[in-house]
Amino acid sequence: MSNANAKVLPLLEPVGQDTAPCCPPLTERPFSAEEADTAARMFKALGDPVRLRLFSLVASHEGGEACVCDISDVGVSQPTVSHHLKKLKEAGLLTSERRGTWVYYRVEPSVLAAMGRLLTLRPAA
Amino acid sequence: MSNANAKVLPLLEPVGQDTAPCCPPLTERPFSAEEADTAARMFKALGDPVRLRLFSLVASHEGGEACVCDISDVGVSQPTVSHHLKKLKEAGLLTSERRGTWVYYRVEPSVLAAMGRLLTLRPAA
């Protein structure tokens, strides 16, 4: 198995605090096919109600992280929760770490900021 | 037919400039099932590369609007373009208006702002 995370977003690594993590604001110029593909993957990850709730649960949890046991009460089975968390992880929105029996998930702030920047309106134009 | 837009987001109408259009920031508190359902619909609409490109083309076009003929060059057939535009419209992200032979699409700024707000990080906490 060796969870070598083979599907993390390629543009995640070089993300700093002021570097453009993936794309310019949607309103700035037409997206290329590549940019659209990258950005759509992130939006799609949040395009499911269960995933959105899980993400919100992690993001709003004390300390910015939560173990699966804390957030499993969203009305679907445990395997389904695990499936969705994996999707969020593959989209680069969450990271996970095992500590003893439990696995803790936390949000990736830079990606969240990147998506927010995508949706900014034209300053004044 | 009578295009009585029967599927516009219910929370679109009462949106002002400072009222919460749908949900608090994702990081503020766990989303309810209802909130998640509403917000996920918007994210899902942008979760497709073709739709994202179309949306970006409209949003970045001169005057904030574009006719279908201006944005049909995204690599899919014309019916498919129309299909995606319809989806974006149903999600409340675009509005359309027919002027003579052409149909013009423009972005709904309030919804864009709402999604941006959803993704804001905790101010300082």
Add this chain to the structure above:
DNA sequence: ACGCTACATCGACAGTTATCGAAACAAGGC
């Protein structure tokens, strides 16, 4: 070693979605 708990993966199924070609519809010019 054994069982128990927390979490992940597998395999299958149902529902949804993206895509196309063909056809219908709308507006304008002849």
Add this chain to the structure above:
DNA sequence: GCCTTGTTTCGATAACTGTCGATGTAGCGT
């Protein structure tokens, strides 16, 4: 009226996605 151009709708199909139960794996406690 009829034809041309632009756009939407229709019907069909292939691919994807969410969901589950069963099973597998990792760590803790006895």
